[in-house]
Amino acid sequence: MSTTPSGHPIPIHTINLSLPPLERYVTLSTLYASRMRAMLPIFDDLINSLSPHIPLRLVHTLARLALRGLWSKEETDEIRGIARAAGVEVYFLVCLNTVLDLLMGCTSGGILTKPRSARSDGDGGERGMVHFRTLDWTMDPLRDLIVQLDFVRDPVNGDGERGEVLASSVTYVGFVGVLTGVRRGLSASLNFRPVHNKQPGFGGDVAFYVNHLLVLLGWRQSIASLMRECLFTPFQSSSATENKDISDLRNIQRNIPSVPTTAAYLIFSDGETTLAMEKDYKTAVVRSSESFIATTNHDQPPSSDTDGIRKEKKMGNHIGLSLISSDVQSIQDLIEESTERYECIQARWDEKVRRHNKQQSRNAEQVQRGTRSSVRLRQKREESAELAITREEAIEWLTMYPVLNESTHYACLMDAKKGEVVWGRKYDASEWE
Secondary structure (H helix, E strand, O other), X not given: OOOOOOOEOOOEEEXXXXXXXXXXXXXXXXXXXXXXXOOOXXXXXXXXXXXXXXXXXXXXXXXXXXXXXXXXXXXXHHHHHHHHHHOOOHHHHHHHHHHHHHOOEEEEEEEEEEOOOOOOOOOOOOOEEEEEEEEEOOOHHHHHHEEEEEXXXXXXXXXXXOOOOOEEEEEEOOOOOOOEEEEOOEEEXXXXXXXXXXXXXXXXXXXXXXXHHHHHOOOOOOHHHHHHHHHHHHHOOOOOOOOOOOOOHHXXXXXXXXXXXXXXXXXXXXXXXXXXXXXXOOOEEEEEEOOEEEEXXXXXXXXXXXXXXXXXXXXXOOOOEOOOOEOOEOHHHHHHHHHHHHHHHHHHHHHHHHHHHHHXXXXXXXXXXXXXXXXXXXXXXXXXXXXXXXXXXXHHHHOOOOOOOOOEEEEEEEEOOOOEXXXXXXXXXXXXX
């Protein structure tokens, strides 16, 4: 496919964290109430995808009795306020907040960008890594709920306008965890991981699946809630992770792997380094780069070379391959599509590396020959010495097929140095027709 849709701007709304949790999302939920109620059949669709023979009425009754909140009291109060304002039941929002991260296809990573030229530092951005992100899902009704939330607080003295934006999240109305978010010093995104490692010891895999149940029942923190905590820690009074420091990249890399979670890919960046965490129940494989790194929805070989040219390798067998699927999509289909997206964006970087190395060799030969050059040529040589792309190129890479595809709900770029979503678009299924 030669062209992809141009998409639409993502609506931006403000959430005031100075308000009580029950009141924070009332205005937003009232505005989107009809669209949220139109989402209710998705609950039945998810049950039917497991088995068409499951009695829906019984499931609704049991869900109403058992799914009464999230692990965090603050988040529970938030979804109760949303449910009241939108006219939906709390158990539906519990499911949305605990199951959504199990069904997403995503492309995430970081890439070193530079201004358009050495003389410009305006809209083209400054030198540093930007965090790129697409989120794919087959359930089209969710597209109507895509928003960017800017979190603020009232001034301490109660005078004047609200303070600066503390953090931003690209998300769905009704979802209070973080799938995609940024604050000054940290950006974060969460990718679905369809496999998990075989757990050691007797009952190891049982513990992994029991964790899913505990999250659903609100007895353990969800991974999206953990991502929210990473983002909100600098301006949050309490921490859910037993006083573990997760405020910056170094401490996230040190402390997050041992936290019990579902399997997922966690991507974090501070604008200088981006790390990709292949998270399992209580462990993680971590890769990092200061130039380029990409993650989709399949595991990478242990020897993945993120800074140089990727060596061609066949994808090996995944340990603990589980039969999780989205609609009629099999796990193998999902991994194949994930591989296509990864190889597409990785190929762009590989080509960039090849051209860069070729140019560096040419420059070195000119220096050895003592070739005289004008100021303009020397400046051009200096600019080509840095292996980086412009922000416009990053957007181009992110919006090419199949990285951007029929299932893509939104795409965005985040700048952790500025603490901003610097570019974002949402996409309608009709744009592909």
